[in-house]
Amino acid sequence: MASHEEILADKAIFAYLHRMIGDEGIELIRRFPTDKEYSDEELAEVTKINLNSVRNTLYTLYEHRLAKYRRIKNNETGWLTYLWELELDNMYDSVSKDLEIILEKLRKRYKYESENAFYNCPNCGNTITFSDAMDSQFVCQECENKMVHFDNDLLVNALQKRIARIEENLGHV
Structure with a gap:
């Protein structure tokens, strides 16, 4: 298991996470801290980061399966406490899942662009x-x-190359 710093040292992973959580x-x-599970309040105190930011980050990481929590109930008050820990070992699965979503969108756009002819207004740019x-x-x-004919071959070729690159990275080729 790689440390948090080792994971963040990967520029691509850092960029991915930065877009996700800022x-x-x-x-x-x-x-x-990696020594145990922490509540969001404890994390805010230990890390000196605003509680709302801690919560938003944890929920976002959880949605991407990069954090998990365990819920415990205080029997006296009935309050629930969520104890969090990071699961950054799932990073590559998360990236792959997101790339699959992007790939599907690019394929749809490629299909639309390659199956249609377009016309563009030279004055206002409406296409x-x-x-x-x-x-x-x-x-x-x-x-x-x-309106004048708009040649979208450059866009179609760029989409095709991008799709091929992502497919190669995902091992689809």
């Missing part, structure tokens, strides 16, 4: 499909200028 979340991971351009008689609905 600066305070990264600091929480850096300062998170529409050929079908919509025909319906509007190739006149921009925003500024009433004439």
Whole structure:
């Protein structure tokens, strides 16, 4: 099991986590004690990070299966306490899952871009499909200028390369 610092030293993982939980979340991971489970209040006190930030970070990490909690009930008061610990060993599974979601979105966009012809307004930049351009008689609905054909080959090629790179990283190739 890698330490929190070793995991954060990986630039790609750091960027992934930073987008997910921000600066305070990264600091929480850096300062998170590994000796036992901690409540969110204890973590806020130990790490000197705002309680709301601690809670938001923990919930976000939990959603990505990078943290887990155990719930205990105080029988006298009925209050529930959540004891947290990080599960950063699941990092690569989390990244892979997110990449699969991104890959599916890119595939849909690629299909849409490659199956349609587009027209663009040189004045306001409005871009529409050929079908919509025909319906509007190739006149921009925003500024009433004439629409011109828009070559999206550059975008289609970029999407294709991005999809191939992600598929390769995920081992789909």
